[in-house]
Amino acid sequence: MTPDPSIHRGPDLDLHIQTPLIQSPILSAGQQEVWLKMEAFQPSGSFKIRGIGRACTTYAQRGAARFVAASGGNAGIAVAYAGRALSIPVVTVVPQTTSVKACDILRLYGAEVIIAGANFNEANRFAQSLLRPTDAFIHPFDDPHLWSGHASMVDEIKASNIRPDAIVLSVGGGGLLAGVAEGLNRQGWGHIPIIATETYGAASLHASLQAGKLTSLEEVATLATSLAAKQICGQAWEVCQTNKVISARVSDAQAVKACEAFLEDHRVLVEPACGASLALAYSRANELADLRKIVIIVCGGATMSPQMMATWLEQTSSARCD
Incomplete structure (x- = not known):
């Protein structure tokens, strides 16, 4: 990328x-x-890009090779945007209720989109299962x-x-x-x-x-x-x-x-x-x-x-x- x-x-x-x-x-x-x-x-x-951008740049400086996120909305789109700007691949797991438009935007920014789970909690669990040692998980709201x-x-x-x-x-x-x-x-x-x-x-x-x-x-x-x-x-x-x-x-x-x-x-x-x-x-x-x-x-x-x-x-x- x-x-x-x-x-x-x-x-x-x-x-x-x-x-x-x-x-x-x-x-x-x-x-x-x-x-x-x-x-x-x-x-x-x-507004999500303020915090998620800060998190992504920090993890990139620490050597993250990939960003993994669970969100079919603003947070996931912010991660995809940040990954594109930082030249780091992004995998976003979205629940089955996610709109086609949201998936299209995620893909527009170059993110890999995986549809899994009936709700955010299930999508989040699946996203956690994908993590590799060199990945950074980007939480939508719970991260300093x-x-x-x-x-x-x-x-x-x-x-x-x-x-x-x-x-x-x-x-x-x-x-x-x-x-x-x-x-x-x-x-x-x-x-x-x-x-x-x-x-x-x-x-x-x-x-x-x-x-x-x-x-x-x-x-x-x-x-x-x-x-x-x-x-x-x-x-x-x-x-x-x-x-x-x-x-x-x-x-x-x-x-x-x-x-x-x-x-x-x-x-x-x-x-x-x-x-x-x-x-x-x-x-x-x-x-x-x-x-x-x-x-x-x-x-x-x-x-x-x-x-x-x-x-x-x-x-x-x-x-x-x-």
């Missing part, structure tokens, strides 16, 4: 780009300013290198001279939460609240906070498949003990409707996992009341399409009318 000169490499081989932080005149109201950290503009289509890479978005927010009263983000496995908390802490902003948003059908963080301990859901059921983790990672739970984390939940219908509104208002197509956070702003949620400056991480969604959004809008239309 030869290096791809069309892929940008930043300082220290970081594979992400610095993304815009823009104020939304539509979501801002009165004295409240809503700022959007546009991670949907990352070259792999989501990922958290360190994701923390860089907070560095960019501070460099823009915007000091938020809260940061809103979506939570699946908790890698983004762990990374943003790391960034806040190292910038001396550890007191700034993080509003962690989930859909009702995948609210593992909320369940853990309610139980007072790290808790696993028996099942997940949500259209926001990027949030469909039965349990957040241990580091995300630790963040809840050291930082102010406010749990928020929205319905699938609210998340999808927010995607539709965001496309109309900002001309950017994002997935329901991202729509979950945006839904708080569109609904003027109580969690955002009394906050003057809010930053929302617009995390993206590499596999989203207008056809998928139309289907989900139809599926949730009755729920929106209730």
Whole structure:
């Protein structure tokens, strides 16, 4: 595999780009300013390239001959992108539910795609069975290198001279939460609240906070498949003990409707996992009341399409009318 000169490499081989932080005149109201950290503009289509790029470059420097990942979504695509940029082969194991579009994107970046298992857990077990001594396994959310890479978005927010009263983000496995908390802490902003948003059908963080301990859901059921983790990672739970984390939940219908509104208002197509956070702003949620400056991480969604959004809008239309 030869290096791809069309892929940008930043300082220290970081594979992400610095993304815009823009104020939304539509979501801002009165004295409240809503700022959007546009991670949907990352070259792999989501924030994942920040952490996964950091992990892949680190393991490459340590001599990894191949990257192995289990993900049919944003994380797998970020690994494939990083492998192409670093000239390292990638094997991505995806569950049977993975869309054709996702598999096509993975192959576009040169990854070998193996379909195995009915869900992520089964695909993950199969991926682990493929590991050789010279391979590096790239976890989608539970790796300190990922958290360190994701923390860089907070560095960019501070460099823009915007000091938020809260940061809103979506939570699946908790890698983004762990990374943003790391960034806040190292910038001396550890007191700034993080509003962690989930859909009702995948609210593992909320369940853990309610139980007072790290808790696993028996099942997940949500259209926001990027949030469909039965349990957040241990580091995300630790963040809840050291930082102010406010749990928020929205319905699938609210998340999808927010995607539709965001496309109309900002001309950017994002997935329901991202729509979950945006839904708080569109609904003027109580969690955002009394906050003057809010930053929302617009995390993206590499596999989203207008056809998928139309289907989900139809599926949730009755729920929106209730």
